[in-house]
Amino acid sequence: MSKTINIKKGYDIRLVGEAAKNVTMIQSAKHAVKPTDFVGLTPKLLVQVGDEVKAGTPIIFNKHDERVVITSPVSGTVEAINRGAKRLLEEIVIKTGTGYQSESFDIKYTPDIDRAKLIELLLKSGLWASIRQRPFSVIANPDDMPRDIYVSAMDTAPLAIDLPFVIKNSLEDFQEGINALKILGNKNVKLGLPHDCTELDSLKNVDITYYKGPHPAGNISVHINKTAPINKGEIIWYAHPQDIIIIGRLCRHGHVDTTITIPVCGSQVKSPQYFTTRKGVCIDTFTDIINTEETNRYISGNVLSGTKISEKGFLGFYENQFTVIPEGNEYEFFGWIKPGLDKPSFSRTFLSRLLPYKKHVANANLHGGHRALVVTGEFEKVFPLDIYPMQLIKACIAENIDDMENLGIYEVDEEDFALPEFIDPSKTEIQHIIREGLDLIRKEMQ
């Protein structure tokens, strides 16, 4: 029987700009693959500008494991290969063609397919990249056998996608994707759902746990920590529900169809709503509904752990929403002492805490300068894992690997530290510190 876990620690940041639940289908002229989305992957190009590609055509491969390829999300022509500093491969832009064509694969999925064959199919189609592992949040190693596979159909981040709403419309594909995960994961597939979700009761082959509580109650790390924490040496795989739907489609129909449903949201969006499009879509597809009168912060993902992109940027491989908020790059006279009825804050020094359900317009201003880590006991209020966040952050800053291991670095991802980073009065870049800590240990282990 499924159980409900009540998460008490955390905080819901209520923002203006929640997407209305009407879904519009939209065609985008451009999509992109961004190699920087894949932590630890050293990309090698497989295409040139002008090449024709189909959905599922390999675009890049991992230098350290050539079996791992990233494929095109759409069919069309490679329009540009954009590089950044030190020739860092940033974007492979694909101009969509007419019609939609997918690569065909010689391996056919059947419910009794051999695990190795299934892995081969996922690797060839590029969908393997959707399966990531903990610790380190990197693409899973096909040679490993995970202890469990976790799926969270609950996103509690600000303005986040309503996953049960999206899954409900592709329930058969999702079920088939879960069936495939069951083959991959030694039958241990665990699904986390919001406590009030009833749409997905019919799902089979999955161990369901319901979660109740504020953000980050939907995070994978929280689900793992509350059910069966990761120990040193153990590996957990996880995947996003929309990626599981894409895997399910490949299993059912034999072709790569990267159709996803995403909210385009935030206070700078005139009519925030859901769109059905494909992976890697360009934000200029939505220009009509975005308010461009002031400077905007365009975010692929949510406001806490998403990636800053340009106004012509693209949706990241693992991200499932676009958020647009004001940049907020202006001075505020005596802003630090104002009563602050209009400021989203966890601190009770602002009057806004008296109106817990009021929605706020938040901008990307830092609201202060960088200071020493001083305040204690606050992170613990929004950090539901059985881990000492402050001590772990300090171990990462000190690059003390033993302490990092002992304090539970294997159980966390940078997104788990997004709320501590939000509330930190010292304005420390905590997610970055944790990512560097994870990268350091990963390199040491190689």
Next chain:
Amino acid sequence: MKSLRKYIDKIKPKFSPGGKFEKFEYTFDAFETFLFVPNKTTFKGSHIRDGVDLKRTMSFVIIALIPALLFGIWNTGYQHNLAFGLDTGFWSNVWYGLGKILPLIIVSYVCGLGVEFIFAQIRKHEVNEGFLVSGMLIPLIMPADVPLWMVGIATIFAVIIGKEAFGGTGMNIFNPALLARAFVFFAYPSKISGDIVWVGGLGKATTVADGFTGATPLSFAASGKIELLPTINELFIGALPGSIGETSKIAIILGAIFLLITGIGCWRIMLSALLGGVAMSLIFNAFAANAYMTLDPLTQILMGSFLFGIVFMATDPVTAAQTNKGKWIYGFLIGIFAILIRVVNPAYPEGTMMAILLMNAFAPLIDHYVVQANIRKRLKRIKK
């Protein structure tokens, strides 16, 4: 405000690297960010940030100290006028108090912030706001008659040796304000102990009003004259000789309520220290070997700087225990030691300062064992 902003933007290049006054870059930054929250935006991690920053956090502690400060100003004048049989009218008290306390505050801030600005410039970092609170605490825990130069030296000592030597704000082991008091206590004991230092002008007086001794409740208790102790009401109101900010429990409790409502002060430490103080008083009551030991817990808690210490000093997030379990232990032991030291050790009439400094030293150890318990749990899981 636009014209002010324009003016700042105009002079800013002079204080930037390469400018005429580049040596004052971080000093300028401190003043600029005092007037305007910077236009800096996030570029890594969370795109939105809480409106709270250290300036706000620290200034809220100062707001919490205002009742104690205002009462201290009035009481300094009141005690002086009482001692000399002068008019104890409200404004007469306030003017005398202001004359004594404002210079102390100015000296404390000028010396402390001066050192902070110099270190920020040398180390090339923005000025941390930590001293805003210390600078106010230092005058409030001094006797009214303490010489200004002594406060200046004590402040400089506390900031350099107590804070900057450890790496600056956030790295210090001991509470800087308490270090300043400890410095005066050990370097110039005659200026901070005895009966005559607590009332302005008493040290140089030749004649005082009949019956006025200047003795604090603690000195009555320490000398066994508990029959002379003020009543509970008098202790609460605090129109008594003592350190400037510590006498009025009502003012301190108002500050504590403000800190608890705004979430700035740690309720765990305050409550556990209070419990520790009560526990130790009850233990003494059980033995009752002398008059001091027979004092009831309420009187013990209302005497001296116990409440001031546990509300404003023990809760300093940098020097207190950092884990929640650790905070319970840390606070409780402060309560225990504060009463223990004051009753048992004749050398230190006020145990709170010593108890907090002692526990400052042990806070990292307490945290270590709390964190080790979490680590053991994780290691145990692997063995299974």
